[in-house]
Amino acid sequence: MSANLDWESAKLVDIADLTPDIRLFTIKREGCFVAPSPGSHISVIVLIDGRPVTRSYSVIGACRDGLYRIAVKRLADGRGGSRYMWSLEPGANLQLSQPVNHFNLGFAAREYVLVAGGIGITPIYGMALTLAATNVPVKVLYAARRQSDLAFATDLRAHLGTRLETFVAEENERINLNAVISTMQPDGELYICGPIALLENAKSLWRSYGRPIERLRFETFGNSGRFAATAFRVEIPRLDLAIDVAADESLLDALERNGVPMIADCRRGECGLCVLPILKIDGRLDHRDVFFSEEQKASTDRLCTCVSRVNGEVVTLDVPDRRCRR
Amino acid sequence: MYPLNAWYPAAWSHEIEHALAARKICNTDLVLYRRTDGVVAALENACWHRLLPLSMGRLRDDQVICGYHGLVFNSSGRCTFMPAQQTINPSAQVRAYPIAEKHRLVWVWMGDPALADPALLPDFHWNDNDDWVGQGGTFYDLGCEYRLVIDNLMDLTHETYVHSDSIGDDNITSASFDVEHTDRTATISRWMLGIEPPPFWAKQLGRPGPVDRWQVVYFQAPSTVVGQVGVAVAGSGAQEGDKSQGVEGAFLAAIAPATGTTCHYFWNFVRKFRREDADLTRALNIAHVNGGTGVYDQDHVVLEAQQKAISANPRTPFYNLNIDAGALWARKAIDRMCADDHARSSAS
Numbered sequence: 001m002s003a004n005l006d007w008e009s010a011k012l013v014d015i016a017d018l019t020p021d022i023r024l025f026t027i028k029r030e031g032c033f034v035a036p037s038p039g040s041h042i043s044v045i046v047l048i049d050g051r052p053v054t055r056s057y058s059v060i061g062a063c064r065d066g067l068y069r070i071a072v073k074r075l076a077d078g079r080g081g082s083r084y085m086w087s088l089e090p091g092a093n094l095q096l097s098q099p100v101n102h103f104n105l106g107f108a109a110r111e112y113v114l115v116a117g118g119i120g121i122t123p124i125y126g127m128a129l130t131l132a133a134t135n136v137p138v139k140v141l142y143a144a145r146r147q148s149d150l151a152f153a154t155d156l157r158a159h160l161g162t163r164l165e166t167f168v169a170e171e172n173e174r175i176n177l178n179a180v181i182s183t184m185q186p187d188g189e190l191y192i193c194g195p196i197a198l199l200e201n202a203k204s205l206w207r208s209y210g211r212p213i214e215r216l217r218f219e220t221f222g223n224s225g226r227f228a229a230t231a232f233r234v235e236i237p238r239l240d241l242a243i244d245v246a247a248d249e250s251l252l253d254a255l256e257r258n259g260v261p262m263i264a265d266c267r268r269g270e271c272g273l274c275v276l277p278i279l280k281i282d283g284r285l286d287h288r289d290v291f292f293s294e295e296q297k298a299s300t301d302r303l304c305t306c307v308s309r310v311n312g313e314v315v316t317l318d319v320p321d322r323r324c325r326r
Numbered sequence: 327m328y329p330l331n332a333w334y335p336a337a338w339s340h341e342i343e344h345a346l347a348a349r350k351i352c353n354t355d356l357v358l359y360r361r362t363d364g365v366v367a368a369l370e371n372a373c374w375h376r377l378l379p380l381s382m383g384r385l386r387d388d389q390v391i392c393g394y395h396g397l398v399f400n401s402s403g404r405c406t407f408m409p410a411q412q413t414i415n416p417s418a419q420v421r422a423y424p425i426a427e428k429h430r431l432v433w434v435w436m437g438d439p440a441l442a443d444p445a446l447l448p449d450f451h452w453n454d455n456d457d458w459v460g461q462g463g464t465f466y467d468l469g470c471e472y473r474l475v476i477d478n479l480m481d482l483t484h485e486t487y488v489h490s491d492s493i494g495d496d497n498i499t500s501a502s503f504d505v506e507h508t509d510r511t512a513t514i515s516r517w518m519l520g521i522e523p524p525p526f527w528a529k530q531l532g533r534p535g536p537v538d539r540w541q542v543v544y545f546q547a548p549s550t551v552v553g554q555v556g557v558a559v560a561g562s563g564a565q566e567g568d569k570s571q572g573v574e575g576a577f578l579a580a581i582a583p584a585t586g587t588t589c590h591y592f593w594n595f596v597r598k599f600r601r602e603d604a605d606l607t608r609a610l611n612i613a614h615v616n617g618g619t620g621v622y623d624q625d626h627v628v629l630e631a632q633q634k635a636i637s638a639n640p641r642t643p644f645y646n647l648n649i650d651a652g653a654l655w656a657r658k659a660i661d662r663m664c665a666d667d668h669a670r671s672s673a674s
Contacts, residue, residue, distance in 0.1 A: 033671070034671065035670060035671040037438070064670075102416070102417030103416075103417070104419060104421075106402050106404075106422070107422075107424060107439035107440065107442070108402050108422070108424075130440055133440070134440065212406070213406070213414060214400060214402075214404035214405065214406045214414070215404075217416070218416050219416060220416075266415075266417075270415045270416060270417060271415060272411060290413060290416060291411070291413055291415075292412070292413065293412035293413050295412070296412060
């Protein structure tokens with residue numbers, strides 16, 4: 001990830017519920033305000049079981065008033081960050097980084113399509129507003145489970161008009177990615193943020209049309225998979241270890257907690273540094289990373305320990321080059 | 327102090343070919359190159375991976391290959407190849423900067439790309455070699471803050487002292503001048519009527535007798551200056567608009583901050599007279615810059631010495647005189663642009 005996080009004290013100045021489970025937090029950071037570019041996120045220190053942990057949230061919009069806004073979806077089966085954020089009341093003190101951008105909006109394409117699934121709207125929102133103010137063709141496709149989950153639809157509609165299309169799964173509406181991708185201009189760019197299944201579908205279609213992969217831009221937070229996150233057990237015969245991984249913690253965190261020497265950088269399934277070989281699996285492997293290719297994910301040889309999980313009982317891993325340090 | 331939301335000159339068009347060129351603008355290292363379709367690209371000059379300057383790598387078609395581990399970036403800064411893996415890390419990219427090419431220069435926009443409107447390019451048409459002819463050149467990494475160059479050009483009384491052997495003249499210091507300004511421009515006009523021309527202009531006019539001399543210097547924020555200058559036979563109507571009995575030239579300056587105390591100064595001296603005379607074009611270039619003896623070389627010495635003094639003795643930088651009106655309107659327009667930048671990036 002390689003960004004120097006410059007932590008600064010901040011104060012939660014306002015909260016507002018956008019939907020029953022999406023809450024908007026307005027935060028004032030002490031010191032110098034740095035304007036977020038579209039696609040930026042900020043990191044927040046959250047407390048999970050009393051331990052400080054870093055969580056990243058996309059910044060909502062351009063923050064022209066000098067206040068950062070983030071939207072946090074309450075996840076019952078999450079790793080605890082959203083529970084902490086939802087416990088905060090206005091006036092609460094926070095530690096906040098400056099905005100960092102790993103999902104930059106380009107400026108040279110002749111056509112943009114933005115695709116958001118659920119809470120994936122958060123980075124897309126600012127991009128949509130930026131592009132809406134230009135003459136460049138833009139289309140925003142925003143999908144959610146229920147009508148009431150479309151937290152930013154009204155606001156976006158005001159800026160985009162018919163350039164916004166919404167899709168409600170409960171009403172059997174689905175984004176037709178094939179239709180969208182097949183009709184885009186050759187140098188068009190697609191930006192996508194949402195569940196990994198949506199992204200993998202887009203990637204696969206994108207490739208099938210022979211489009212250059214660098215024009216498909218995406219961001220994931222490594223917390224969505226094909227299966228719900230459940231507890232499982234990891235065994236490492238070489239270290240004579242058996243570790244229980246809770247539903248709300250990552251495999252990597254569990255390994256580190258038990259003294260297994262690990263290297264990791266991005267911790268969101270991008271860089272591939274934390275990959276370990278799988279010896280045996282009892283259950284279904286849930287690849288949640290974007291490091292492995294489609295072909296690689298078809299096998300059960302290796303997994304990215306930072307995000308990927310097992311839906312089942314136990315996975316047996318190897319750590320060929322290291323010893324336990326306990 | 328410089329605004330980022332502005333077009334700055336980064337290179338002469340002819341300098342940027344299908345090859346990697348490093349340049350620092352506004353404290354940011356850039357790598358510039360011309361794509362095979364003729365469009366110029368500007369990228370942050372540091373590989374996403376380990377920050378090696380991309381200018382140390384090489385071009386393959388329109389993409390830059392890092393000279394360290396072979397990561398490849400396209401002209402939008404997006405990584406298109408990563409060694410030893412089947413996918414590309416989605417955050418892998420280097421920043422790309424909007425570019426516009428106009429009036430024989432390559433201009434770069436260092437601020438918010440959404441604001442990079444080519445309609446905001448400064449009017450620099452004098453540099454286009456149609457009605458006006460000149461060769462020009464650049465002082466790269468001139469050792470002074472860019473505003474010192476603007477101060478220099480917006481007040482030509484310095485000619486009397488810095489360039490006393492060519493264009494300097496006591497008449498400049500004794501003539502009155504007019505200043506006009508808008509939010510983004512400042513113009514200082516000085517007419518010296520019925521004077522003996524200084525040596526340079528006497529030679530260009532090639533006719534004896536008194537002249538009417540003019541200097542109309544036009545600043546466009548943040549950093550271009552065009553000075554229309556010349557002499558005409560005294561009383562022949564030049565001030566009223568008839569310059570047929572005179573010789574007209576223009577000094578052109580487009581300046582980019584490199585750091586807080588250095589700049590790149592793209593200059594030209596163009597003329598409307600004897601346009602086909604290539605020897606004169608060369609001679610005029612040499613008169614301006616010639617291994618330390620040209621007119622601009624004289625400015626160069628003064629500007630760098632001034633910056634050294636400012637850096638060494640940073641009391642409230644300096645005092646201002648009546649003659650600095652043009653420079654101060656220019657600085658005020660720059661300040662306004664900086665404030666606009668600041669308002670965009672720090673709303674509180």
